[in-house]
Amino acid sequence: MTYVRDDEGSGERLDRHWNELLQELxxxxxxxxxxxxxxxxxxxxxxxxxxxxxxxxVYAGTLVASALAAAFFLAPVALHRVLYGRGLRDRLVxxxxxxxxxGMTLLLASMSGGVLIALxxxxxxxxxxxxxxxxxIVFLALWLALPAYVRHKGPEKPN
Numbered sequence: 001m002t003y004v005r006d007d008e009g010s011g012e013r014l015d016r017h018w019n020e021l022l023q024e025l026x027x028x029x030x031x032x033x034x035x036x037x038x039x040x041x042x043x044x045x046x047x048x049x050x051x052x053x054x055x056x057x058v059y060a061g062t063l064v065a066s067a068l069a070a071a072f073f074l075a076p077v078a079l080h081r082v083l084y085g086r087g088l089r090d091r092l093v094x095x096x097x098x099x100x101x102x103g104m105t106l107l108l109a110s111m112s113g114g115v116l117i118a119l120x121x122x123x124x125x126x127x128x129x130x131x132x133x134x135x136x137i138v139f140l141a142l143w144l145a146l147p148a149y150v151r152h153k154g155p156e157k158p159n
Contacts, residue, residue, distance in 0.1 A: 014089045021076070021096050028100070029073045032107055035114060036066040042117070055120060062113025065106045072103030104143065112136050 008016070039062060042048055048059075076096040083092055115135050119128035 011089075014093055017093045018089060018096070021093065021100060025073050025076060025096075025100060025103075028103060028107065029070070032066060032069045032073055032103070032110070035107075035110060036063075036070055039063045039066055039110075039114065054125075055117065058113050058116055058120075062110050062117060065113060066110035069103045069106035069110055072099045072106060075099050108136070108139055108143070111139070 039059070042059060043063075048055075051059075076092075076099055079092060079095060079099075112132055112135060116128055116132045119131050123131065
């Protein structure tokens with residue numbers, strides 16, 4: 001069984017792709033904003049001030065990656081507001097797709113950094129690094145390898 005929409009025009013396809021992107025971004029935005037809020041709170045914990053330079057550097061990189069991920073995920077809203085009604089849906093979909101991919105990359109960095117910060121407290125640093133490496137491998141397998149496998153096994157039909 002193959003999913004096909006032969007009766008769909010290019011405008012309808014762009015509208016569908018736009019709506020699918022928006023649904024994906026809604027999920028990613030929420031998780032990223034929760035992570036960002038959690039990270040903001042860490043800096044105000046008394047124990048954090050006594051952490052070493054490595055922890056502070058990982059925290060800074062993670063916080064910035066999380067803020068940038070939120071910016072990438074929210075940018076399509078601003079883009080849509082500025083471009084609304086100008087007949088640029090094709091460009092909007094393409095740029096939003098790239099923003100979503102960039103946001104996912106930054107989200108992966110901030111998730112990995114957040115896990116490292118937490119595990120560094122409860123495990124020896126080398127073990128925390130190995131665990132984060134494992135988490136990173138799972139993310140890459142689910143986000144890149146699995147879609148590549150499905151694409152390879154699927155039909156050669158554009159969506």
